Amino acid sequence: MKVVIAGAGNVGLFIANDLRATGHEVRIIEQNQVVVDRSDAVLGVEWHVADACEVNSLRRAKLEECEVAVAATGDDEDNLVFSLLAKQEFAVPRVIARVNHPKNEWLFNENWGVDLSVSTPHLVTALVEEAVSVGRLVRLLSFEGGNARLVEVTLADDSPVIDHAIIDLEIPRDVTFVAVVRGQHVVMPRGDTRFQAGDEVLAMVTPESEDDVRRILTGA
DSSP states (O other): OEEEEEOOSHHHHHHHHHHHHTTOEEEEEESOHHHHHHOOOOTTOEEEESOTTSHHHHHHTTGGGOSEEEEOOSOHHHHHHHHHHHHHTTOOSEEEEEESSGGGGGGOSGGGTOSEEEEHHHHHHHHHHHHHOSSOEEEEEEEGGGTEEEEEEEOOTTOTTBTOBGGGSOOOTTOEEEEEEETTEEEOOOTTOBBOTTOEEEEEEOTTTHHHHHHHHHOO
């Protein structure tokens, strides 16, 4: 897979080294030569010293050949501009963007060419809530500009689905149960899977079906 990464800071460089180590073709666009000179990128990572917010720079980096573009700079404005250019000018199939400041997260959507945004502060908050919340739906991640969401519910003792099989529930068509974490085991949900109190249920939902899933799993 061909991947281009904008920004060679700690985040961008880690992603590049990780992907290259697993055999992917990786290109990094970084405008600061000093950062490039000091980097410890693994052998095989291709460098382009240029501004990732300029069309000509992206053209020289052959962005149109890439299957995934990652906006990993420390500046949200740069990440948005790079994402928009990657999607609209070069038709990159998958654009992933880093959100540095949570207050800007609402901007990282399909209007700016972003397929998936990652906000570390919001993700940590969600994981904390997931660890301590029982009987409450917690949104962990959003994909495709928010049109797909990964949510989690730890089933309370009075959950309406306890002892019921998935096949017996009225589940919306655009909902998919991804996994059920039960104690130290992960159960892959099937039609005959019966829920138990304390199960951590992971599901992919849409904005339209999220409330239905909340009602089904929590009764609220």
